[in-house]
Amino acid sequence: MKIACDNYQVSDAFDELIGPDGHPRPLARGLCEYISGLGEQELAGRIAAVNAAIMTSGITFTVYTEAGNIDRAWPFDVVPRIIDAREWERVERGLKQRLRALNLFISDIYNEQKIIKDGVFPLEVLKDSKNFRAQCVGTMPRFGVWAHICGTDLVRHSDGEFYVLEDNLRVPSGVSYMLENRQLMKRLFPEAFGRYRIKPVDNYTAQLYDTLAALTPRPGQRPVIAVLTPGIFNSAYFEHSYLAQQMGAELVEGADLVVQEDDCVYMKTIDGLQRVDVIYRRIDDDFLDPEAFRPDSCLGVPGLMRAWKKSTVGLANAPGAGVADDKVVYTFVPKMIKYYLGEEAILPNVPSYLCMYPKDREYVLANLDKLVVKPANESGGYGMLIGPQSTAEERARFAELIKSDPRNYMAQPTLSLSTAPTLCEEGLEPRHLDLRPFVLQSDKLYATAGGLTRVALRKGSLVVNSSQGGGSKDTWVVESAQ
Numbered sequence: 509m510k511i512a513c514d515n516y517q518v519s520d521a522f523d524e525l526i527g528p529d530g531h532p533r534p535l536a537r538g539l540c541e542y543i544s545g546l547g548e549q550e551l552a553g554r555i556a557a558v559n560a561a562i563m564t565s566g567i568t569f570t571v572y573t574e575a576g577n578i579d580r581a582w583p584f585d586v587v588p589r590i591i592d593a594r595e596w597e598r599v600e601r602g603l604k605q606r607l608r609a610l611n612l613f614i615s616d617i618y619n620e621q622k623i624i625k626d627g628v629f630p631l632e633v634l635k636d637s638k639n640f641r642a643q644c645v646g647t648m649p650r651f652g653v654w655a656h657i658c659g660t661d662l663v664r665h666s667d668g669e670f671y672v673l674e675d676n677l678r679v680p681s682g683v684s685y686m687l688e689n690r691q692l693m694k695r696l697f698p699e700a701f702g703r704y705r706i707k708p709v710d711n712y713t714a715q716l717y718d719t720l721a722a723l724t725p726r727p728g729q730r731p732v733i734a735v736l737t738p739g740i741f742n743s744a745y746f747e748h749s750y751l752a753q754q755m756g757a758e759l760v761e762g763a764d765l766v767v768q769e770d771d772c773v774y775m776k777t778i779d780g781l782q783r784v785d786v787i788y789r790r791i792d793d794d795f796l797d798p799e800a801f802r803p804d805s806c807l808g809v810p811g812l813m814r815a816w817k818k819s820t821v822g823l824a825n826a827p828g829a830g831v832a833d834d835k836v837v838y839t840f841v842p843k844m845i846k847y848y849l850g851e852e853a854i855l856p857n858v859p860s861y862l863c864m865y866p867k868d869r870e871y872v873l874a875n876l877d878k879l880v881v882k883p884a885n886e887s888g889g890y891g892m893l894i895g896p897q898s899t900a901e902e903r904a905r906f907a908e909l910i911k912s913d914p915r916n917y918m919a920q921p922t923l924s925l926s927t928a929p930t931l932c933e934e935g936l937e938p939r940h941l942d943l944r945p946f947v948l949q950s951d952k953l954y955a956t957a958g959g960l961t962r963v964a965l966r967k968g969s970l971v972v973n974s975s976q977g978g979g980s981k982d983t984w985v986v987e988s989a990q
Contacts, residue, residue, distance in 0.1 A: 513525075513526065513532060513540040513543075513544060513929065513936065514544070515935065515936075516530070516929055516936045516937075516938075517937070517938070518530055518938065519927045519938040520666070520924065521666055521924045521925060521926055521927045521938070521940065522664055522665070522666050522667075522668055522924070522926040522927070523926065523927050523928065523929075523938060524536075524589050524590065524591075524664070524926055524927070524928040524941070525539070525540070525587075525589070525590060525928055525929055526929060533590075535590045535592055535986055536590050538700075538703045538704065539588070539590065539700060539703075539704075542697070542699065542700050542703065543587070543697070543700075554695075554696050554697075555586060555696070557695070557696075558584070558586070558692050558695060558696050559581075561692065561695065562581050562582055562584060562692070563581055565688075566746065567581070567582040567685070567688050567746060568581060568582060568746050582685060582688065582746075582980070583965065583978070583979035583980065584689060584692055584979065584980060584981075585930050585931055585939075585963055585979050585980065585981045586693075586696055586697075586931050587928065587929050587930060587931055587936070587981065588693060588981055588982040588983065588984050589928050589941065589943075589958075589961045589981050589982070589983050589984065590984045590986055591958060591983065591984065591985050591986070592985075592986065593707060593985050593986060593987040593988075596707075596957065596958070596985045598854060599662070599670055599855065599945070600945075600955045600957075601854055602672075602853070602854030602855030603660055603855070603945055603947050603955050604947060604953045604955055605845060605849065605851065605853070605854055605855075606660065606672070606675070606841060606845065606853070606855065606947075607655065607658050607660075607947045607949050607953065608848075608849065608949070608953070609841065609844045609845040609847075609848050609849055610655060610658070610675060610677065610832045610841065610844065611652065611653050611654055611655055611949060612652070612844070612848040612849075613629075613832055613844045613848065614654040614655065614828070614829055614831060614832050615648060615652045615654065616848075617634065617640070617831055618644045618645050618646070618647055618648075618654075618828060618831075619645075619646065619648065621634075623844070623847055623848075626847070628840075628843055628844075628847045629840055629843070629844070632864070632915075633836055633837060633840070633864075633915075634831075636915045637831055637834060637837070638834075638884070638885050639678075639793070639828075639830035639831045639833060639834060639885060640828070640831045641793060641801075641827055641828035641830075641831070643800050643801075643813060643827070643828070644826075644827055644828035647817055647828075649723075649822075649823075649826045650722075650723055650819070650822065650950070651722070651949075651950055651951055653826075653949050653950055654677075654825060654826040654828065654829040655677040655825050655826070655829040655832065655833075655949070656719055656720070656723070656824040656825050656826070656948060656949055656950055657680060657716070657719070657788075657824060657825060657946065657947075657948055658675060658676065658677055658680065658946070658947045658948075658949075659675075659676040659680030659681070659682060659683070659944045659945070659946050659947075659959075660672060660674070660675050660676070660944070660945060660947065661673040661674050661675075661676065661942055661943070661944050662855070662942060662943045662944070662945065662959075663858070663923055663925050663926070663942045663943070664925070664926035664943075665923050665924060665925075665926070666924040666926075669856065670855060670943075671855070671856050671857065671858045671923070672838075672841070672855050672856070672857050672858070673858055673942065674835055674838055675832065675833060675838055675841070676833060676944075677825060677829045677830060677832050677833035678792060678793070678825065678829065678830040678833045679744075679789075679790050679791070679792065679825070680944070680946070681743075681744040681747055682747070682944050682946075682959075682960040682962075683712060683747070683751070683946045683956070683960065684746065684747040684750040684751060685747070685960055685980055686709060686712075686944075686946070686956065686958075686959055686960040686983070687709060687710065687712060687713070687750075687754075688750075689960070689980055689981065689982040689983075690709050690710065690982055692982070693982040704984065704986050705986060705987040705988055706984045706985065706986055706987075707957035707958070707984075707985040707986075707987065708957065709956055709957055709958065712946070712956055713751065713754035713755050715948055715954045716751065716755060716788075716948060717733070717755045717756075717757075718950075718952075719824070719948040719949070719950045719952075719954070720733050720755075720757075720786045720788055720822070720824055720950075721733065721786065722950040722951045722952075723785075723786045723822025723823075723824060723950055724785040724786055724822060725785060725819055725820050725821065725822065726785055729785075731785035731786050732758070732775070732782060732783060732784050732785050732786075733755065733757040733758070733784075733785065733786045733787075733788065734752075734757060734758040734759070734760045734765070734775060734784050734786070734787050734788070735748050735749075735751055735752040735755075735757050735758070735759050735760070735787075735788045735790065736760055736761070736762065736765070736787050736788065736789040736790060736791055736809075737749070737759060737760070737761060737790050737791075738761070738790065738791050738795070738807045739761055739807075742790070744790065747790075748790050751788070757788070758775060758784075760775060761807070762791070762805075762806070762807050762808045762809050764776055765784065765787075765809045765812075766781070766809070767809060767810065767811030767812060767814065767815050768781070770820075771811070771814055771815050771818045771820050772815060772820045772821065773787065773809065773812065773815050773820070773821045784821060785821065785822065786821065786822040786823075786824065787812075787821060787822070787823050787824070788824050789823055789824070789825075791807050791808060792830075793827050793828065793830060795807040795808050796808040796809070796812060796813070796827060797809060797810060797811065797812040797813045797814075797827075798810055799811055799812075799813065799814065800812075800813035800814075800827075801813075813827060824950075830885075833885070834884050834885055835882050835883070835884045835885070835918050836862055836864070836884045836915065836918055837884075838857070838860075839857065839860045839862060839918065841853070841857065842856075842857055858920045858921070858923060859920065859921060860918050860919070860920050861879070861918060861919045861920070862918050863910050863914040863915075863916075863917040863918060863919065864914045864915045868919075869910065869914055872910065872917075872919045873907055873910065873911075875895070876893065876895050876898070876903040876906060876907065877895045877896065877898065877903060878895050878896065878921070878922060879893075879895045879919040879920065879921060879922065880892065880893065880894050880895060880919065880920050880921075880922055880970075881893040881895070881906055881910070881917055881918075881919045882917070882918055882919070882920070883916050883917060884915070884916050884917065884918065885916075892971075893906045894922065894970055894971070895922060896922055897969075897970070922970070925940040925941065925942060925964075925970055925972075926940070926941060927939055927940055927941065928941055928961075928963070928981065930963055930965070930979075930981075932967075937967065939963050939964055939965065939967070940963070940964045940968075940969065940970050940972065941961050941962060941963045941964065941972055941981070942961070942962050942972050943958070943959050943960070943961050943962075943983065944959045944960045944962065945958065945959030946959060946960075957985040958983030958984065958985045959983055960980060960983070961980060961981040961982070961983045962978050962979070962980055963978055963979040963980060963981055964978055965978060965979045
């Protein structure tokens with residue numbers, strides 16, 4: 509199949525590569541000329557080679573709704589997204605600003621709660637928080653940082669502006685696919701990398717290692733770092749194993765670790781117990797430690813919270829960080845930035861309605877067909893109502909859910925998510941997308957250049973989540989076209 513931009517039908521949304529006049533945007537001209545110039549046979553051969561590489565490399569993602577399909581090949585689109593580096597510089601500053609404020613908020617919430625006492629953040633939001641962990645009260649992790657790895661979801665609206673959709677502070681996934689997308693793209697279109705000055709993403713795992721190593725309780729020694737996974741049936745198991753391999757860290761499950769009487773964490777090896785300094789845990793709080801949280805958990809490590817609170821092990825992200833990974837709390841982030849940093853938010857939030865407030869709730873219930881309704885603590889696109897694409901029965905069900913538990917629901921206008929040319933059966937077609945950059949914080953801050961672009965593969969769909977069958981693209985942050 510030949511990829512030609514000439515016949516591309518631009519949608520009403522902002523298109524990342526093609527302008528409203530149907531011509532490529534300045535940064536995309538070289539790319540469109542390049543891929544349009546490839547012969548059909550040549551292009552088909554390259555795509556087949558990349559698809560084979562995805563399968564042989566085991567780049568997979570589990571969609572739980574696809575029963576029995578554990579090893580779903582990672583859906584990768586061959587047309588990259590391009591972002592101007594000058595625009596990205598502002599986005600990067602906004603992402604770092606946001607994570608600094610969020611970590612100050614979490615520290616405050618588990619200690620003095622000044623933001624509540626000063627009337628900036630409502631006590632009633634915290635009181636019914638499902639991710640507030642009383643076990644963390646009075647704790648202060650190293651550097652005062654709780655969320656060491658954050659995946660912030662951005663969308664570009666029809667006005668061309670990036671908006672923050674949500675912050676993922678518990679166990680955000682997707683960075684391994686961002687890294688693999690870049691490797692696949694280099695294999696697919698190597699000549700294109702000579703035409704553009706594309707900011708690299710390959711240093712992410714080194715930055716992640718440094719972020720984790722800074723949490724070691726034994727400075728001066730090479731830390732033993734472990735990635736704690738729920739196991740092979742978790743949807744992001746590929747990512748867990750990939751990151752462990754790339755960092756030279758140990759990939760462990762809960763049964764591989766034990767907390768001894770000295771309140772230190774040890775890993776079981778054939779040579780005996782080996783002390784572990786830092787754990788990058790990919791298990792939710794509820795299952796992390798059966799002594800502290802759910803006693804029926806078989807995934808976690810008994811005594812892990814005890815070790816963390818005695819600072820004999822570093823945990824990333826820290827238990828309790830999820831208190832800020834709440835779509836209701838999200839609406840207060842611009843106020844947090846102003847309160848803790850004395851700055852205006854660089855990146856705007858999407859306007860939101862909180863169903864816990866009667867006036868907002870009344871508006872939401874009257875406009876369910878126009879809004880996107882989200883539960884406060886779900887992830888992966890589960891439990892949402894997309895009003896314009898919903899049925900009367902679905903709206904009625906959500907109305908009852910909202911009335912029975914208003915704190916658990918918020919709503920936002922249905923944004924016109926930007927599109928990008930995506931290779932479909934009939935050629936290039938516009939598909940909606942979002943962007944998940946990753947930000948790291950311990951003793952320093954780091955943000956990826958771009959991130960994981962997720963694509964709604966179904967025509968007209970606004971659901972881009974990988975766990976809902978979405979695809980992905982490589983994201984190029986380009987300094988200048990040549």
